[in-house]
Amino acid sequence: NNLIIYNVPHDKTNRIMALTYAKDYFDQCGITSYYLNQGKILDAQFLSISEDETMCNLRVIMNNPWVVRALLSDARKLRTTEADTFRSQTLDFSKTYVSKDMTKVEQDINRKLVLELKRNISNDPSTRWIIKFGKVQAGGTFSRS
DSSP: OEEEEEEEEOOSSSOOOHHHHHHHHHHHSOOHHHHHTGGGEEEEEEEEEOTTSSEEEEEEEESOHHHHHHHHHTGGGGGGSOOEEETTEEEOTTTOEEEEOOOHHHHHHHHHHHHHHHHHHHHOTTEEEEEETTEEEEEEEOOOO
């Protein structure tokens, strides 16, 4: 039931609860599914705060896994969302990203898959490489449009 939001601006002068950060993020990101599901946030915690206290990572606990699945399917839309003011700082949504909360074992497996994916892309850039069902697979011919 958890999401992780990475690279969220942190306001070190006006400290507030992580839950408020998460709800504000959902409200301001401009994606309808996030806005509509902000009421389904049960809790949030700061996972880490940068040393200079300007960025943080948030764990957001949702009320059911179906909401998490829906939000993750729309997470790509964050790349095209325009920057906005967030807690008196500029929030560039193209630099933040949302991911599912994973255990250390899942993180290690995912890290290996991403490294294999990058290696395959560098070896054969004409093929679209994807991670599907826990494996790196060829997904067809890569074409830029």
